Every structure is written in C-alpha cells, then in structure tokens.
Amino acid sequence: MKRILDWVDERLGAGPIWKALFARHVPEASGPAAWFYTLGSASLFVFTIQVVTGILLAMNYVPSADHAHDSVQFIETQVVLGRFIRGLHHWGATFMVVLVLLHMLRVFFMGAYKYPREVTWLVGVGIFLLVMGFSFTGYLLPWDQKAYWATAVGTNIARQVPAAGEAIGLVLKGSEELGMATLARFYAMHVLLLPALTAGLLAAHLFLVVWHGISEPPSRSGGPPP
Amino acid sequence: MRTPIVDPERRPGLSRRAFLTGAIAAVGGLIGAVLGGGGLGYVLSPLFRRHGEEWVDIGRADEVSPGAPIKVDFTVRKRDAWTTVERRASAWVLTADGKQFIVYDPRCTHLGCPYRWDRDLGRFLCPCHTAVFGVDGRVVMGPAPRPLDRFPVKIVGGRIMIRPEPVKSERS
Numbered sequence: 371m372k373r374i375l376d377w378v379d380e381r382l383g384a385g386p387i388w389k390a391l392f393a394r395h396v397p398e399a400s401g402p403a404a405w406f407y408t409l410g411s412a413s414l415f416v417f418t419i420q421v422v423t424g425i426l427l428a429m430n431y432v433p434s435a436d437h438a439h440d441s442v443q444f445i446e447t448q449v450v451l452g453r454f455i456r457g458l459h460h461w462g463a464t465f466m467v468v469l470v471l472l473h474m475l476r477v478f479f480m481g482a483y484k485y486p487r488e489v490t491w492l493v494g495v496g497i498f499l500l501v502m503g504f505s506f507t508g509y510l511l512p513w514d515q516k517a518y519w520a521t522a523v524g525t526n527i528a529r530q531v532p533a534a535g536e537a538i539g540l541v542l543k544g545s546e547e548l549g550m551a552t553l554a555r556f557y558a559m560h561v562l563l564l565p566a567l568t569a570g571l572l573a574a575h576l577f578l579v580v581w582h583g584i585s586e587p588p589s590r591s592g593g594p595p596p
Numbered sequence: 597m598r599t600p601i602v603d604p605e606r607r608p609g610l611s612r613r614a615f616l617t618g619a620i621a622a623v624g625g626l627i628g629a630v631l632g633g634g635g636l637g638y639v640l641s642p643l644f645r646r647h648g649e650e651w652v653d654i655g656r657a658d659e660v661s662p663g664a665p666i667k668v669d670f671t672v673r674k675r676d677a678w679t680t681v682e683r684r685a686s687a688w689v690l691t692a693d694g695k696q697f698i699v700y701d702p703r704c705t706h707l708g709c710p711y712r713w714d715r716d717l718g719r720f721l722c723p724c725h726t727a728v729f730g731v732d733g734r735v736v737m738g739p740a741p742r743p744l745d746r747f748p749v750k751i752v753g754g755r756i757m758i759r760p761e762p763v764k765s766e767r768s
C-alpha cells in the first residue's frame with residue numbers, strides 16, 4: 371500500500387497538496403468552542419449525503435404530475451432500502467439547514483467573517499440562499515397535499531412583491547396554475563441548477579477557507595489567545 | 597484555557613494523533629459501508645423484485661365446445677414499476693373433453709403471423725407462408741420450425757386461467 375502511494379506521489383507530487391488540505395494548521399481551541407469549528411465540515415458531510423442519496427432517488431423518481439407521487443410510493447414500498455435512502459435524504463435536508471445556520475452563527479459570533487475573510491462570508495451567504503432553494507424546490511417533489519399547498523403558499527408569497535409579483539409568480543410556477551410545468555422546473559432546479567451552482571460556490575468557499583486558514587477563537591485581550 | 601500540548605516522549609503507546617486517525621478511519625469506514633451498502637442494495641433492487649406474469653382469467657370453460665377451437669381476446673394487466681400497463685392479447689383455446697384445456701399462443705412459430713382455425717380441414721392455417729398446424733399444435737406442413745407455443749393453463753372454479761407467457765415448444 372505504502373509503495374503504491376509512493377509510486378503515485380512520485381509522479382503527481384501531490385504531497386504538498388495533501389499537506390495544504392489536511393495537514394494544515396488549525397486553531398488550537400478546546401472545549402465547546404472546538405466543537406463549533408466542526409459545523410462547516412458537518413455541513414459538507416451532510417451535503418455529500420444529500421448528493422449520494424439524491425442521485426439514488428432520481429433513479430426511481432419521475433417529475434410528472436401523474437407519476438411523481440406514485441413513484442415516491444414505489445420507492446417507499448418496492449425498492450430495496452428505498453425507505454432508508456429516502457429517509458436519509460429527508461432528514462439530511464432538514465439537518466442541512468440546521469447545520470448551515472449554526473455554522474453561520476458560529477462564524478458570526480466568533481467574528482470570523484471579519485477582514486480578510488469577508489469574501490468567504492459572502493460566498494457563504496450565497497451558499498445559504500442556495501440551501502434555501504434546495505429546501506423550497508425539494509419540498510414540492512413528493513407531490514402530495516402537503517407539498518402542493520406548501521408550494522402554493524410559497525409561490526403566492528413571491529407574488530406579493532409589488533409590481534413584479536405576478537411575473538415572478540409566473541416564472542416560478544411556469545404557468546398560471548401550479549402543476550406539471552411547476553413540478554418539471556422545480557425538479558430541474560433541484561437536481562441540475564442548484565447542485566451546479568452549489569458545487570461552484572462550495573469550491574470557492576473551501577478554497578478560501580484553506581487559503582486564509584481558519585481564524586483563532588476571539589479573545590478578550592485582543593492579543594493572541596492566552 | 598489551552599490544554600498543554602502532549603509531549604511525544606511522555607507517554608508510550610497510542611498517540612493522540614494515531615488514535616484520532618484510527619477513529620476517523622473507523623467511523624468513516626462505517627458510514628461509507630452503510631451508505632455504500634445501502635446504495636448498492638437500492639441500485640440492485642430490480643434483481644430482488646418478483647418477476648413473471650400473473651394468471652389471467654380469459655373466460656368460462658363451458659363456453660368452449662369440445663373439438664372446436666375458439667379465439668379469445670383478453671386484457672393483460674402488467675405492473676411496470678408504479679404504473680399498470682394494459683395490453684390486449686388473444687389466444688386459441690381448445691378442449692377435447694371439456695376437462696383438459698390447451699391454450700395456444702396465437703402467433704405462428706414461423707415468423708409470428710396470426711393464424712386461423714379452418715373448421716373444414718380441422719387445421720390451423722397461417723396466411724403468411726402457408727404453415728399448417730394440427731389440433732395438437734404439431735407442424736403438418738410449411739416453414740414453421742416447431743409446434744405452436746402454449747400458455748400455461750389451469751381451470752379454477754369453471755374459469756380458464758392462463759399465464760400470458762408462452763412456453764416455447766420443443767422442436768419436433
């Protein structure tokens with residue numbers, strides 16, 4: 371094993387990259403504060419789970435008004451481990467929002483968004499909005515009563531925007547009535563558009579995190595922590 | 597606040613770093629196994645599904661008079677994942693004694709044309725390339741390579757039930 375790794379490393383010279391990514395210095399925090407630093411990685415982990423389980427679900431899901439619900443029932447009752455995989459995606463979606471919010475709060479309360487990490491923060495805000503997008507578009511896909519009416523409410527809220535409201539509602543729903551067209555475009559956003567955008571922003575986010583290094587926990591004295 | 601850095605010389609045995617590396621590998625491996633194993637089962641799911649057609653009721657047994665094959669039409673409902681597809685199909689049903697029934701696939705074993713029953717000749721005739729089959733399904737004449745294929749059949753409560761998957765007959 372070691373020999374194989376050495377062989378690869380001799381050709382790729384990936385050692386420094388590995389070092390920069392995984393053997394880099396991180397703040398020496400301890401106690402609860404140290405745990406707060408794990409929230410970003412935890413978000414990344416759950417995001418990976420969402421990608422994997424999402425791909426699996428897409429193998430049996432059909433985004434059409436007359437099949438969506440039945441195909442979800444099919445996953446639940448006929449597909450081996452279908453309930454488990456769907457359950458992971460369902461709870462992962464919920465947990466993702468919680469983790470990303472907590473991560474954001476830790477960055478905020480530790481002042482980690484300050485100079486020179488403002489861009490990391492701004493990219494993070496973009497990622498947060500994308501996560502909201504995932505939640506909103508994903509919620510419609512089971513095409514049951516809850517999904518339908520939640521999206522009806524959601525799109526109606528968007529329609530309250532002065533002047534442009536009607537247009538926004540139309541573009542969101544794809545037609546006057548919430549139906550086939552809505553489901554198709556929500557699905558496209560959920561599995562194509564948003565993942566692509568998120569992958570881009572995540573790459574930028576993680577690059578910046580490594581580039582700047584992770585900030586020390588704030589201290590009262592202003593100097594380096596005791 | 598800061599915990600003292602562990603002196604590498606201080607304690608023999610498992611270092612903190614080695615312990616954490618091992619723990620991460622173990623937990624990561626476990627998660628990978630659950631996710632990978634689960635995903636594999638999910639993807640391979642079709643392998644575990646029940647295959648085969650259900651029995652189809654194609655009509656009353658006492659409507660077939662002995663010695664006179666009749667063509668019956670019926671509907672096959674087949675599950676296709678979460679949908680049910682309906683397909684019209686037909687079959688030739690005959691009986692010699694009203695007890696034992698034979699049900700033939702209505703497609704000629706040559707190239708699949710629908711053949712017909714000729715009452716005067718007492719034979720099945722195919723219009724496409726003039727294959728001729730006997731009542732017993734055997735090839736009497738023509739290019740057909742094997743006797744007529746049959747559907748598995750059973751009589752339940754006076755109804756004729758078949759499984760709409762023809763059993764290929766042996767070459768003769």
Ligand code: HEM
Pocket residue numbers: 406407408409410411413414415417470473474477482483487490491492493494495496497498501572575579582583584585586
């Ligand atoms: C899918 C969502 C996200 C992922 C996977 C993610 C991932 C990460 C990771 C792994 C780190 C390393 C440090 C740590 O974990 O605390 C980090 C740092 C950071 N994140 Fe995120 N993040 C996400 C969302 C956000 C959001 C919504 C914001 C704020 C709007 C944000 C702002 C930041 C900032 C400013 C840092 C630098 C913190 C420091 O250097 O101490 N991130 N992120």
Ligand code: FES
Pocket residue numbers: 704705706707708709722723724725726727738739740
């Ligand atoms: S198809 Fe029946 S004889 Fe050719």
